Amino acid sequence: SPPPSRVTIGPDEPTPTFIADPDGGEGLVEIFVMNPITKTWTFCPNTVDAGRLYQACFVAYNPVIGLTPEATTEVNCVEIEVLVTNPLFDNPSPANGSTIEGYVGCPVNFQMASLKNDSAIYDLLVTPSASFFQTFNGTLIPLPGLPEGSVWYSADSSDVRLTYTFEWTPEEGQEGTRLLCFDTSDSFFVTTERRCVFVEVVRCLRCVRPGETLELIGQLYNAHWLELYAINPALHMNPALLSPGTRVYVGILYRTPRLQDLPQLAKYLHTTPTAIRQLNPDIMDDEEEIGAFKRVCVLPEVCGPECGNAAYCSRTALYGNAPALV
Numbered sequence: 001s002p003p004p005s006r007v008t009i010g011p012d013e014p015t016p017t018f019i020a021d022p023d024g025g026e027g028l029v030e031i032f033v034m035n036p037i038t039k040t041w042t043f044c045p046n047t048v049d050a051g052r053l054y055q056a057c058f059v060a061y062n063p064v065i066g067l068t069p070e071a072t073t074e075v076n077c078v079e080i081e082v083l084v085t086n087p088l089f090d091n092p093s094p095a096n097g098s099t100i101e102g103y104v105g106c107p108v109n110f111q112m113a114s115l116k117n118d119s120a121i122y123d124l125l126v127t128p129s130a131s132f133f134q135t136f137n138g139t140l141i142p143l144p145g146l147p148e149g150s151v152w153y154s155a156d157s158s159d160v161r162l163t164y165t166f167e168w169t170p171e172e173g174q175e176g177t178r179l180l181c182f183d184t185s186d187s188f189f190v191t192t193e194r195r196c197v198f199v200e201v202v203r204c205l206r207c208v209r210p211g212e213t214l215e216l217i218g219q220l221y222n223a224h225w226l227e228l229y230a231i232n233p234a235l236h237m238n239p240a241l242l243s244p245g246t247r248v249y250v251g252i253l254y255r256t257p258r259l260q261d262l263p264q265l266a267k268y269l270h271t272t273p274t275a276i277r278q279l280n281p282d283i284m285d286d287e288e289e290i291g292a293f294k295r296v297c298v299l300p301e302v303c304g305p306e307c308g309n310a311a312y313c314s315r316t317a318l319y320g321n322a323p324a325l326v
Contacts, residue, residue, distance in 0.1 A: 002043045002054045002080065010040035049082040050190050056080060083120035085186040089195050090115035090161070099177075099198040103247060104170045105207035108199060111155060113163040114184035123187035124162040128152060129194060130181040136282040137291065140179060147178060147199075168199075172220050175203040175297075176282035203280055204251040204297040210244045221250050221278060223299055231300070251279045251297040258292045265290055269298050 014032035021029050041056070057077040065071035090113045094100060102108035114126045131143040146152060150168035157163070166180075177200045185192040208217070214225035214235070229239050231249045242248070256265065262273045262283065269276075273286040279297040283290075290296065 001056055002045075002049070006044050006046065006049070008042045008044075010042070013038040013040075043080060045082045045188065045190060047190050050084045052082050054080040054082070082190075084118060085120045085122060085188070085191040086116075086118040087114050087124055087184045087186055087191060088117050088193050089113065089182075089184055093195060094197045096195045097197070099200055102168070102170055102199060102201045103205055103207045104172055104175060104201060105209050106245065106247075107167060107169045108201075109165060109167045110197070111163055111165050112182045112184075112195070113161065116160040120186070124157075124160075124184065125187060126162050126164045126182060126184045128180065129183040130179075130196075132179040134177040134179060134198075134282065135284050136176075136280060136288070136294070143178070146180065147174065149174075170201045172206075173278075173281050175201045175280070177201075204249055204253055205247050206250055208242045208244055208246045208248060212242060212244075214239050214242070214248075217248065217250065221299070222275070223250070227299055251299045253295045254298045256290050256292055256294045256296060259289060261289050262286055265296070269300075271298060275299065 012034070014034050015036050015038065016030055016032055018028040018030055021027060041058070043054075043056070055077055057075050059067075059075050060073040061067050062071040092110075093112045093114075094110055100108065100110055112126055114124050116122075116124055128146055131146055132140040133143055134140055146166070147168055147170070149171060150166065152164060152166055155163045155165040162184075164182075177198055179196055179198055181194055181196040183192050183194050206217075214228050218225045218228050225239070228248065228250060229235060231252055232239075235242070235248070254269065260268075262276060263286070266273045266276055276296060276298060277283045277286065279299065283296075
């Protein structure tokens with residue numbers, strides 16, 4: 001018989017019936033009688049029960065007389081076969097452990113599709129199950145949900161297939177790598193498959209939004225537009241003609257030659273720990289140690305002591321009352 005821990009038995013439920021009004025009124029009145037009665041027996045299988053065959057037997061009797069042959073019905077038994085469910089991810093779902101690249105200002109989207117690969121009757125489920133942020137040195141930090149600003153919605157469904165879409169346009173400060181995990185399961189949670197993908201928001205490179213200029217982008221990163229101009233040779237013909245979706249560099253990738261802490265690295269590159277962390281949000285502390293051969297996004301000194309984090313410049317003075325630069 002099924003395990004008692006997964007069986008619930010409801011109370012005796014009387015049967016409603018209608019009789020003539022005993023007070024002599026017109027029409028019928030509803031009463032409840034204890035013969036016959038109904039009792040609900042519920043079995044909720046889980047993963048352990050998948051593929052098993054159970055038998056449950058029932059008997060009705062008069063509680064006043066007890067379980068005696070003359071007051072007991074015949075035994076009625078039912079067989080319960082717990083079907084094996086096999087929901088699994090299907091195309092176009094990204095492969096487990098794959099990496100999807102994104103850029104600040106440009107949409108990132110992918111779909112997670114689930115297929116019912118069996119004959120059992122249930123509803124398919126596809127849900128986000130876990131999220132992590134990967135720090136610069138590789139530690140995974142649990143997150144409370146999907147990235148801020150992202151949306152998750154049902155795109156298509158049928159009796160045997162369910163597709164959800166993940167959409168996200170990263171903002172400044174969301175550069176770095178996230179591990180996003182999704183589960184597909186049957187509605188009874190007998191079988192669950194998990195698939196995890198890395199979403200890497202590339203550092204040093206971003207997309208131009210409608211209406212943005214090099215000056216506006218520079219202000220977002222506390223940089224002078226000439227510094228951005230210097231590291232974007234494709235814009236040298238006309239830096240004012242930026243079309244939405246164009247990728248522009250906001251720094252260059254520097255490969256560290258040895259282990260050193262962030263203040264030492266910043267001093268060597270003529271910048272500050274704060275400026276480096278602005279371009280590398282996955283560096284979690286101003287005193288963090290940066291391993292050898294790591295790639296760090298930095299904005300090089302171009303304009304001298306009056307321009308750029310790399311040159312110890314105060315952007316408050318530069319943008320406070322100064323005229324437009326472009």
